Amino acid sequence: MCGIVGYIGHRDAYPIIIKGLQRLEYRGYDSAGVAIYDGDSINLSKTKGKVEDLKKKSEATMSLDGKLGLGHTRWATHGVPNDANSHPHYSNSGDLVIIHNGIIENYDAIKKELINRGYVFHSDTDTEVLVNLIEEVKKKENVKLGKAVQIALNQVVGAYAIAVFDVNKPDEIVVAKLGSPLAIGIGEDEFFIASDASPFIEFTNNAMYLDDEELAIIRLGKEIKLRKIKDDSVVYPSIQELQLNIEEIEKGGYDHFMMKEIYEQPRAILDTYRGRLLADQGIIKMAGIDENIEKFTNANRIIIVACGTSWHAGLVAEYIFEDLARIPVEVEYASEFRYRNPVITDKDVLIAISQSGETADTLAAIKLAKEKGAFVFGVCNVVGSTISRETHAGAYTHAGPEIGVASTKAFTTQITVLTLIALKLAKEKGVFSQTQYHEYLTELENIPSKVEKSLLSNVLIETIAEVYKDSTNCLYLGRGYNFPVALEGALKLKEISYIHAEGYPAAEMKHGPIALIDEQMPVFVIATKKGHYEKVVSNIQEIKSRKGKIIAIVTEGDVAVKELADHVIEIPETFESLTPLLSTIPLQLLSYHIALMRGCNVDQPRNLAKSVTVE
Ligand code: M6R
Numbered sequence: 001m002c003g004i005v006g007y008i009g010h011r012d013a014y015p016i017i018i019k020g021l022q023r024l025e026y027r028g029y030d031s032a033g034v035a036i037y038d039g040d041s042i043n044l045s046k047t048k049g050k051v052e053d054l055k056k057k058s059e060a061t062m063s064l065d066g067k068l069g070l071g072h073t074r075w076a077t078h079g080v081p082n083d084a085n086s087h088p089h090y091s092n093s094g095d096l097v098i099i100h101n102g103i104i105e106n107y108d109a110i111k112k113e114l115i116n117r118g119y120v121f122h123s124d125t126d127t128e129v130l131v132n133l134i135e136e137v138k139k140k141e142n143v144k145l146g147k148a149v150q151i152a153l154n155q156v157v158g159a160y161a162i163a164v165f166d167v168n169k170p171d172e173i174v175v176a177k178l179g180s181p182l183a184i185g186i187g188e189d190e191f192f193i194a195s196d197a198s199p200f201i202e203f204t205n206n207a208m209y210l211d212d213e214e215l216a217i218i219r220l221g222k223e224i225k226l227r228k229i230k231d232d233s234v235v236y237p238s239i240q241e242l243q244l245n246i247e248e249i250e251k252g253g254y255d256h257f258m259m260k261e262i263y264e265q266p267r268a269i270l271d272t273y274r275g276r277l278l279a280d281q282g283i284i285k286m287a288g289i290d291e292n293i294e295k296f297t298n299a300n301r302i303i304i305v306a307c308g309t310s311w312h313a314g315l316v317a318e319y320i321f322e323d324l325a326r327i328p329v330e331v332e333y334a335s336e337f338r339y340r341n342p343v344i345t346d347k348d349v350l351i352a353i354s355q356s357g358e359t360a361d362t363l364a365a366i367k368l369a370k371e372k373g374a375f376v377f378g379v380c381n382v383v384g385s386t387i388s389r390e391t392h393a394g395a396y397t398h399a400g401p402e403i404g405v406a407s408t409k410a411f412t413t414q415i416t417v418l419t420l421i422a423l424k425l426a427k428e429k430g431v432f433s434q435t436q437y438h439e440y441l442t443e444l445e446n447i448p449s450k451v452e453k454s455l456l457s458n459v460l461i462e463t464i465a466e467v468y469k470d471s472t473n474c475l476y477l478g479r480g481y482n483f484p485v486a487l488e489g490a491l492k493l494k495e496i497s498y499i500h501a502e503g504y505p506a507a508e509m510k511h512g513p514i515a516l517i518d519e520q521m522p523v524f525v526i527a528t529k530k531g532h533y534e535k536v537v538s539n540i541q542e543i544k545s546r547k548g549k550i551i552a553i554v555t556e557g558d559v560a561v562k563e564l565a566d567h568v569i570e571i572p573e574t575f576e577s578l579t580p581l582l583s584t585i586p587l588q589l590l591s592y593h594i595a596l597m598r599g600c601n602v603d604q605p606r607n608l609a610k611s612v613t614v615e
Contacts, residue, residue, distance in 0.1 A: 039065075042167055
């Protein structure tokens with residue numbers, strides 16, 4: 001996820017772009033850049049760091065005059081965050097300038113072809129490949145910029161929101177979208193382009209949002225020309241009057257980042273497997289695994305280290321790796337592992353999971369494992385983070401920035417990456433037949449729409465939250481794959497609502513926690529169809545006979561639990577090993593609503609930091 005801003009009109013472009021980038025910083029903040037056309041040439045400034053760093057750099061080093069410009073705040077996907085990889089990017093001739101939010105999946109093949117034709121690249125980005133592809137098409141086909149963009153986009157696979165201009169035609173910006181958002185603000189003789197309307201809301205209320213596969217040619221003094229990228233058919237612009245304030249826009253219309261991030265999960269999971277999971281070809285492509293496959297298949301065991309929610313994702317991975325790929329796994333709190341003199345050998349693979357890639361204990365665990373000769377693999381969200389640099393290889397989750405302190409989409413995308421790895425290893429080790437493998441890949445592709453369906457329970461969950469919002473203690477129970485989900489559900493509740501909550505394997509209840517159960521105690525039980533269902537039903541009966549309140553997460557169409565529970569929340573059926581991707585959704589929503597009803601600061605709970613960079 002990145003933020004893009006563009007301006008063409010009668011005002012100075014630079015202040016509009018810088019302010020716009022600051023408002024879009026929630027979309028990505030590892031590097032930023034701005035290009036301003038001053039009527040003669042382009043002034044470009046790019047830097048690793050925040051928009052504030054860009055502001056200082058550009059104001060100290062370049063002329064800021066000009067009525068046409070593009071700006072970008074980056075959340076790195078291809079290439080580490082540095083000055084060279086920051087946007088905007090030039091084409092080789094220096095005539096075209098582009099900003100891009102998204103991922104061009106087939107950039108590598110296109111890049112090789114362009115290199116064969118003499119193109120030179122100055123960054124590791126897919127975006128620089130795209131702008132040169134546009135240039136090549138423009139030259140070869142002798143077409144205008146709009147047409148060249150259209151032809152080029154028909155050759156790429158992936159997601160994008162782009163804005164591009166040609167220095168030889170400075171009255172025009174061409175924009176296009178597929179998968180990533182793009183809004184156009186329409187003023188008097190001026191146009192604004194942005195990832196959302198926040199950069200231009202104080203200048204105009206008139207805006208249009210591009211739909212997927214649409215391209216717009218924005219020319220001063222003319223109406224916007226809108227076309228379908230695939231078949232060139234004309235689309236009639238639908239301009240709407242915005243009635244949102246800036247904060248609402250940044251949060252995508254949600255009241256809190258946490259809720260926005262919960263609802264982003266279908267898209268985030270899809271982005272995680274996009275370009276990796278090729279179900280129709282029956283393959284999973286992951287460079288970090290492909291290049292090191294023997295390290296995994298020859299490993300004595302996999303050790304997973306992480307903290308908090310990432311540790312819970314690690315626990316899910318333990319079930320997946322052992323169940324599907326038959327590789328022994330140990331999951332460790334990084335903070336314990338680093339200090340307990342663990343036995344590690346060069347036949348071990350250590351997987352470190354971290355959303356931020358900066359967690360101090362996880363980093364220390366990595367260093368220790370490296371010293372002992374283990375192969376270390378990272379699963380991070382933040383590109384270029386310390387952990388992603390300190391590990392031998394890794395895979396990014398591509399969840400986009402997670403701003404809410406309570407992890408939501410980080411958890412489900414981590415599980416997605418770890419599932420892809422486990423499936424790949426199951427296939428490689430011959431544990432899975434091609435048919436089984438194919439079935440899994442297809443079901444994994446169905447997960448985003450099943451998450452979407454799980455989110456439909458939100459209204460029901462809000463009514464349940466109302467009933468339990470004043471509880472002082474809660475229990476969360478699950479078995480098998482749903483045990484880590486119970487832990488994660490309890491963590492979500494306690495960290496944002498400050499209600500004491502404990503997660504347990506359902507069968508452990510009899511060994512202690514059952515003493516807590518009385519008519520005041522809400523017990524959240526994950527009782528999905530696959531995975532010891534009958535045994536969980538027995539556990540529910542035990543709670544019922546002690547008058548505990550039962551809130552159950554069940555598979556669609558369940559009958560037995562419905563008869564016992566006080567409330568049931570249904571999720572779609574899926575493979576047992578994929579259940580955590582769905583069963584966690586109602587628990588996230590529940591915590592959100594309870595915290596909100598208790599007047600807590602959902603996005604920034606007391607005493608917590610998003611990234612724990614100290615011991
Ligand atoms: O960035 P990391 O994934 O390494 O962070 C680990 C934990 O601090 C984090 O998961 C924390 O538990 C969450 N904020 C909980 O929602």
